[in-house]
Amino acid sequence: MRGLILAIVCGAMILLAAPAPASADGPKCNRWTRFCKIASQAEGADAGGTPNAPPRTDKSHRQKPGDRAQEARKEFAAALAVYDRQLARYKRCLRASRNAAACGRAPESPWLGGDSFSGPGNRQITAGQAAAIAVARLQLPTIAPGIGPSPDLNRWNMAAVGYPLWLWADGRTHVGPISDSVGGLSVSLDAKVSSLAFRMGDGHSVTCPGVGQQWTTTVEPGAKSPSCGYSYTKPSLPNGSYTVAAIANWAVTWTSNGQSGVINVPAVDTTELPVGELQVLVR
Amino acid sequence: MPLGGRGFVTVGAAVACCALAAACTPEPVPNSTPSTSPTATTPTESQIERQMRLDYDAAENAYRANIAEQDRLARAGGVRQPTAALKSSAEGEYLSAAVTSLAYIKKNGWHGTGNTTILGVAHVGWQKKRVRLMSCEDGSHLRLLDHSANDVTPKGDSRFVQSLSVVRRGGRWRVSAFESKSVRVFEGEQCAA
Secondary structure (H helix, E strand, O other): HHHHHHHHOOOOOOOHHOOOOOOOOOOEEEEOOOOOEEEEHHHOOOOOOOOOOOOOOOOHHOOOOOHHHHHHHHHHHHHHHHHHHHHHHHHHHHHHHHHHHHOOOOOOOOOOOOOOOHHHHHHHOOOHHHHHHHHHHHOOOEEEEEEEEOOOHOOOOOOOOOOOOEEEOOOOOOOEEEEEEEEEEEEEEEEEEEEEEEEEOOOEEEEOOEEEEEOOOOOOOOOOOOOOOOOOOOOOOOOOOOOEEEEEEEEEEEEEEOOOEEEEEEEEEEEEEEEEEOOOOOO | EEOOOOEEEHHHHHHHHOOOOOOOOOOOOOOOOOOOEEOOOOOOOOOOHHHHHHHHHHHHHHHHHHHHHHHHHOOOOOOOOOOOHHHEEEEEHHHHHHHHHHHHHHOOOOEOOOOEEEEEEEEEEEOEEEEEEEEEOOOOEEEOOOOOEOOOOOOOOEEEEEEEEEEOOEEEEEEEEEEEEEEEOOOHHHOOO
C-alpha cells in the first residue's frame, strides 16, 4: 500500500516537473495569418482572432517553471530516500527469510509510474539509466521449476532415489520485443532466459546449458534428459522433502538512443520434492 | 508434469532498481551473475526500432500532407469547413487551428501565394500510438493578397518551430496537437539539421 502511495505521489511529481507536451497551453502560431494564440483562446474563439496578439498566460495561477522544478526535485529526493529505506528493509527480509514471499513485494521505485511523454526537453538521463528503469518496470513471468516425472504420477507420491529426473524451465522463457519510454528516451527490451540452475536441496546443484527439456509421458522409462537432469543419491523421506530451487537468469537486451547492452535479472522459484527409496524384492 | 508455483519470488525487479542507486548493492544470487554491462555498439534494427521508423515516417507524411493541403486551400481563398483531405491527416486542436486560419482568410476575401518551406522534421518522441515531431516551418515567403492583389499579409513572425503530437487512430496518423516557438533563424534547432 505504501509502495502504491509512493508511486502515485512520485508519478505526480514527475509529471509536474516534466516539460509540457504539445497539447499544453503554449502558443500556437499560424504561418499564414501569423497570429499566435494559447489553447484557451483558440477554443471557441472568433475565427478572425486577433492577429499578432501575444500569447497570454495566466501567471496568477502558475508557479514559475524554475520554482516548480526545484520543488519537484526536493520532493523527489525525499521520496527516493524513503524508497532506499524500503529497499534496504526488503533486502534484509530476503536474506533472513527462507520464504521470500513473506517479504511481500519489492518496493516500487519513485521512477516508476507517471513517465511523461518522451521528448528532448526531459532527456536528463543516460540511455543506460533509462534501460535500467525500463527493466525494473518489466514484469517478467514466473519460471517454475519443471521436474519430471512428477511424483504425483506414482502411487507413493515421491521421486525415487537413483531415478533420472528431467529438469526444465516451466513457463515463458522469452519476452519481447517490447518498448518503453523513460525520461524522454525510448527503450527497446528483449528478455530471454539465458541460463538455468537448480539447487536440488541435497547439497548438489545442477547448471543447465539452456532452459532444459520438458519431460513427457512419451519418454522411455528411465531415460535421462538430453540436456538437464539429476538423480538423487539419498532420500529425503522420511524426514520431509527436498526444497528444490530453480534459479533462472533473464538476460534483458536493451537498445536505446544508439546504445545497447544486457542487464541480467535473476529470478528464483522453489518447490518441495519428496524423494524416497524403492525396494525391489528379487526371488 | 511441472512442479512449483509455491514460494515464488522474483528478485529481478529489486536488482534492476538497485542499478539506479549507487548506494544500493544487489545481493548476489548463487549460480547467476547479475550485472549491468552496457556496451556501445551498432545494433541491428530490432522489431521495435523498425516499428518506430515506420511510425515516424507515417506520422511525418501525414504532417507534410496536411501542410500541403493547408497551403493549397490558402491559395484557393480559404475554407470555412475542413476538407476531407484536411481531416484525413489532422484532428483536434491542430485541425481546429488550421481551419480557424483558413476561415479567417475566407472571411476577409483573401487568397494566399507561395508554399510553406519545411526545413526539416525531427523525430523526437515515440509511443505506440503517438509520436512527437518537431518541425521547422518557414512561412516568410507566404503572402496574403486581397481582391485587388494588395499585400495584406499581417505583420508578425513567420518562422516557427512547431512541436507536434501525431496520433494513430484506426490505422491513420493525424496531427493532433501542437505548440509553436517563434524564431528568427532556425540554426541550432533540432529540426534544422
